[in-house]
Amino acid sequence: MKKIGFLSFGHWSPSPQSQTRSARDTLLQSIDLAAAAEELGADGAYFRVHHFARQLASPFPLLAAIGAKTRRIEIGTAVIDMRYENPLYMAEDAGAADLISNGRLQLGISRGSPEQVIDGWRYFGYGPDEGQSDADMARHHTDVFLNVLKGEGFAEPNPRPMFPNPPGLLRLEPHSEGLRDRIWWGSASNATAIWAAERGMNLQSSTLKEDESGEPFHVQQAKQIRRYREAWKEAGHAREPRVSVSRSIFALVNDRDRAYFGHGKDGDQIGVIDNMRAIFGRSYAAEPDRLVEELKADEAVAEADTLLLTVPNQLGVDYNAHVIEAILKHVAPALGWR
Incomplete structure (x- = not known):
């Protein structure tokens, strides 16, 4: 059994071919797609978070709106760039x-990805300490965030407050019990996956990874997941961790599917991202029977307990609902995920 969700980058464009031509379109359609x-x-x-781009940015109003309109589905990010927070x-x-x-919140956070502007976090008022990198700053912000989510008091109360205080040091409010266990770290390397395990965060492994061995993407990603789980066990955490992977998967069940995705390229790709040699995982697009056989060979999908389907949000709510339904109906049962 696997949990299966969708991941939207929340693009919008004034193009006549886009169903999301404004930020408002994207936000409202994101709520409708979740429902x-x-x-x-x-x-x-x-939902993905990107700053200075025609994509979803500040996630919490959107997550709260979805939370108010739905009752069961998990609501999350993949990922929030902690350099900006x-x-x-x-x-x-x-x-x-x-x-x-x-x-129901499942928050994916990370050091972030390449930006639209140079050192965009500086415009938000943040910068690394002397001798530190922006990645160090993101990890520091993360440690502070994880610590305050425990709900322990840390702030000295005013002896003459406007309202009566409970005894002792004060914590941040509102506090949501259990949220600390639902924080995920988006990792592109083995080392950061181990770092996340040591801190008791779940793992989000995306469709790209540092090319650390030259092996196929799904093999490297599966090894990353296994190393993460080993580090989790060594850290002695009481609960079981969760692990997600993201994939672009399209079941071709009608002519429109085949027109959109029937001519894609198979195979991993190699590129350089932020001075890192990265390997990008392949997309899957095929008739359901063939799709089932191809996904059986994906070692990382087999290792993960959660699969996030990246969706082409600019094609509109109805088509993206169809993409999700095709996987749930035609692919997931044959693989034992449902």
Whole structure:
């Protein structure tokens, strides 16, 4: 059994071919797609966060709106760039959104990806300390965020407050119990996957990874997941971790599917991203029977307990609901995921 959700990058474009021509279109359609996915039986609605781009950025209003409109589906991010975040303010926003959804938030966070602008986090008022990198800053913000999510008091109360205080040091409010266990780290390397395990975060492994061995993408990713689980066990955490992988998977069940995705290229790709040699995983697009056989050979999908289907959000809610339904109906049962 696997949890199956969708991952939207939330693009919009004024192009006549786009169903999302404005930020408002993308936000409202994201809410509608989450509700439609829940109705279809999907397990998760996840969203990418990018700044300075025509894509989804500030996630918490969207997550809270989805939480208010749905009842069952998990709601998450993949991922929030921690270089841009005030971890205390973020903890308040996350706590509020989680309470609205009744504990369904699954927050993916990370060091982030290449940006639209140079050092964009500086415009947000953040910068690494002397001798530190922006990645170090992201990890520091993460440690602070994880610590305050525990709900322990740390702030000295005012002896003459406007309102009466409970005894002792004060914590951030609203606090949502259990959210600390639903934080995920988006990892592109074996080392950061181990770092996440040591800190008790779940693992999100995306469609690209540092090329550390020259092996096929899914093999390297499966090894990363196994090393993460070993590190988790060594750290002695009490609960079982969760691991997700993202894939572009399209079941070709009608002529429109074949027109959109029937001519894609198979195979991994190699590129350089932020001075790192990276390997990008292949997309899957085929008739359901062939798709089942191809996915059986994907070692990382087999290792993960959660699969996030990247969706082409600019094609509109109805078509993306069809993409999700085709996987749930024609592929997942044959693979034992349903």
